[in-house]
Amino acid sequence: MRYLVTNQPALFDNSNIEELYDYHIISPQECLRRIDSLTLIGLDTETKGFDPYTKSLLCFQLGDKDNQYVVDMTVDIQLFKNFLEDTKRTFILHNAKFDLRFFLHLRIVITNVFDTYLAEKILYLGYPPGVHEMSLKACCERYLNVTLDKEIRGVIHREGLSARVIKYAADDVKYIVELYAEQMKALAEKDLIKAIEVENKFVVVLAYIEYSGIKLDIQKWKDKMATDKAAFDKAKETLDTWVLQNADDEFISQDLQGDLFLGYSPKKCGISWSSPKQVIPLFESLGFNLIVKDKKTGILKKSVEAKVIEPQLKISPLASLYLDYKQAEKVISTYGQTFLDQINPVSGRIHTQYNQLMDTTRLSSGGKNKDTGEEYINLQNIPSDEITRACFVSSPGHVLIDCDYTAQEDLIFTELSKETKLIEFYNSKEKRDGHSFVAKMCFPKDLDGVPELEVKGKFPKLRSDAKKAKFAIHYGGNGSTIARNLSLPLELGNAIEKSYLTSFPGIHNYFKQVKKEAWERGYILLSPITKHKHYIYNWKELQDTQKSMDQTFWELYRTEKQLDSPLFKNELKPMVTQFVQQKGSIERHAMNYPVQGSSAIMTKVAGVFFFNYLKQNNLLFKVWICNAVHDELLVEAPEDIKDSVANALQWSMEYAGTIFCKVVKLKAVPEMATYWIH
DNA sequence: ATCTGTAGCGCC
C-alpha cells in the first residue's frame, strides 16, 4: 500500500486519483505510528538539485515491499529525526551519500545504512566501467526481475507530487529491501559481509566529508594565480627566445601580422609548446633520444615527458627550460580559476565529491555530473608546496589538523609479506635509516661492512638507487624496470632485483604466493581482515585461452614462427602477446593491490572511528573533516578544543592501524596550523 | 561546434 504523508490533505484528497493510483493520505503522526515497528527500511529522497546548501528536498520516501510512505515537505521533517537516527534500524539506500548530505544539512545524522550501490560495487569490484551496470534500475532487473521507471527524475520538477510521481517515488523504496536481501545472499557467498560493513559505515563519513567542504583563501589563491601566470609567461618567453637564437630555421616562422605595420617580417618561434607533436622534432634535432615503449600497447613511440628528458638534461639547456614550462603550464591550467568557481555561495567553501570504491578500494576525488554538467575538483592532487597548501585555510577561531600515517604502505607490506628483516627493522629501537637499510640489501658486496648510518654520507648514489629499486619492485617491476629507471645495463638491474629478493626471502615468497592465488582464484584478496576482493572480470576467458595453449598449439606456434607466416603474424603472435601481457598485468596487480587496498581500508576505518568520536562528543557540525588523501585526513576544529580533537584523530588512525597490522605499529602524527600543512 | 583519444603530469 502506498501512502502520501502530508499536512495538506485537501490538496491531494481526490478520491478518483486514490482509486486510480491506489494511495492513501495520512498525517506524519499516523505514519510514524505505522513505521515504528520496522527495522529494515528503504529510504530515498527527491531533491531540486545536487547541492544541499543551495537546493532543497522535494520529498523523502520510506518503506518496504508492503507499505511505502512518501513524505511531502509540508511535513516538519524533524518529526522523523529520532526515527531516522535510531541505530537499531537499518536504512537501505542506493547511493546513500547523495541523500545523506541532504539529511546532514537538516542536522539529521543517519548512521545505520546499507547502500545497495556500494554492495553491487563490492560484489563486482574490478569490472571496468560499463561492463556491469550498478544503477538501482539495473540491480532491480538483475536480482528481482522488476523494471523501474526512472522517468520520474524529469517529471517531478514539472508536476510536483502528482499521483504518478507518488507511485514512482514509492517504487524506489518498494523493492530495495528485497534487493538488499538478495545482495546479502551474494555477499555471504563471496565472504564479503565484513567488506560491505566497512563501506556502509564509511559512506556516512564520506557524506560528512563532502558536506564539510574546505575553505579556500580567495585572496591568497588569486595572488598565487597571478604569480603562476607571470612564471608561465616568462617560461614561454624564455623558450621562444632560445629557439630564435639557437634552433634551426624550420622551427622559426615569419610573423605575418607584423608585416603590415613594420614593413618587414619579424621572426618568431613557430612552436606551440603544449603540443608534444611539435616539440618532439625540435628535441630530436638537438640530439635527444625520445624513443620509448608505450606502456599499454608496447609499441615504440616518441615522447617528451619529463622522465624521458630528465636523464638527458646535459644535451641542451632547452631541456630544463621546457620542463619548467610544462610545470608552469600545469599549475595555471589545473590549479587556477576552477577552484574559485567552485566556492559554494552559501557555505563559502569548496565541496567536491569522492568516489568511494576504485579498483583497489581507494577513494578518488573530482569528476563531472553527466546529467547537469557540474564539475568537481580533485582534492587529492593539490601541489604539495607550501604556497599552494597555505591557500587552504581554517575559518576564524579554528585550526586545520592534518594527520597522516608514517610509511603506511611500507608497514602494510611488512605485515602482508611477514618478511622478518622488515619486521625487525620497523620494530628496532635504535636510530635507523630505511633507504640505507634497503641499499645494503640491494648492494650487499659494495656495502659489506659499511654501517647503515654511514651509507647516506659515503654512498649516496647507492642509497638513492636502492630507494628507486625498492619502489619498482614493490609495484611489480623487475630487473629490466630497475635498469631503465636507474639508467643501468640490464644485467645490473637484474642483479639488483636478485639481491633484493634473496635478501628478503619473505617478500619473494609473498610475491610468488599472491601471484599464484590470484591466478587460481580469479580475484585478488585486497585485505585478509575485511576480505575485500578485486575480481579479474575476464578470468574465465583467460583460463580458456590458457587451456587452448596446449602442446599441439605450441608445436603449431613454433612451426609457423619459423615460416613467419600470416597465421603467425596475424593470429598466433597477437594472441600470445595479449595473453602474456594480461597475465603479467594481473600478477603485478596481485603484488600491489593488497598493499594499496589494505592501506585505503585502514584509512576508511580510521575515518569511521573519528566520526564516531565526533558524534559521541556532540562535535558534529562543530568539527569538520575537510579532506581525505589516501593516508591522510584533514580536520578543522575550533581553537579551544584543538588538542583533544587532534588526540582523537591520532588515536583513531593508530587504532585502525592495530586492526590491520599486528607485527608492526602504525604511527600517525597530527600537525596543526591555520592552513593545510603537509 | 562538440566529442573522443592521447600525452603528459599533479597527488598518494
Added chain:
DNA sequence: AAAGGGCGCTACAGAT
C-alpha cells in the same frame, strides 16, 4: 614471452 601500482584534469589533435 611482457616487463612500475592507483587516480583525475588539461592541452592538443583528429574525427564527426
